[in-house]
Amino acid sequence: MNWLKRVMMGRNGADQLNLAILLVGMVLILIGSFFRSTVINFLVLILVLISVFRMFSKNIQARSRENAVFLRIWHRLKNFLYREKLRLQNKKTYKFFGCPGCKKTLRVPKGKGRIYITCPKCGERFESKT
Ligand SMILES: [Zn+2]
Numbered sequence: 526m527n528w529l530k531r532v533m534m535g536r537n538g539a540d541q542l543n544l545a546i547l548l549v550g551m552v553l554i555l556i557g558s559f560f561r562s563t564v565i566n567f568l569v570l571i572l573v574l575i576s577v578f579r580m581f582s583k584n585i586q587a588r589s590r591e592n593a594v595f596l597r598i599w600h601r602l603k604n605f606l607y608r609e610k611l612r613l614q615n616k617k618t619y620k621f622f623g624c625p626g627c628k629k630t631l632r633v634p635k636g637k638g639r640i641y642i643t644c645p646k647c648g649e650r651f652e653s654k655t
Contacts, residue, residue, distance in 0.1 A: 536581050537588040542595040546576045620655045 550572040557565035582588050608630070612621055619632040622642065626649030633642060637655045644650075 535583055535585075537579055537583075537585050539580060540588065540592045541599070542588075542592045543576050543579050545595065545599070546572050546579075550576070620653075622653055624649055625651055 550569050553565050553569045553572070557569065579588055579591070612630075615632065618635060620635050622631045622633070623629070624631055624644040624647065626644055627647040629644060629646045631642060631644060633640065633653075633655050635655050639652060639654050641650060641652055
């Protein structure tokens with residue numbers, strides 16, 4: 526394995542973005558096997574080439590920046606999906622509002638009639654029916 530260490534020395538190697546690119550490629554291979562599409566096969570080829578390029582790239586700073594951007598987007602998406610999951614789970618017992626002042630999502634118990642809501646983030650007070 527020393528030869529591999531020598532080859533990879535000073536190169537970017539595998540990071541989270543590469544892993545994501547390869548996972549998307551694998552999903553596309555599965556989808557492509559159902560549709561026998563040359564467009565999908567071409568996309569997979571491009572993804573593999575991008576992944577190999579990133580893995581063997583010696584410009585580690587640029588690859589790290591790309592990976593950081595990917596991780597930021599990934600975490601935002603993960604948080605959004607987590608919030609939507611909680612929202613769906615609590616749909617029957619809570620009503621969700623967007624604060625008119627700061628757009629923060631607020632939740633109040635359902636069936637309380639007309640109530641005044643005070644935003645804990647910005648202090649905006651507004652009336653709503655639950
Ligand atoms: Zn607010």
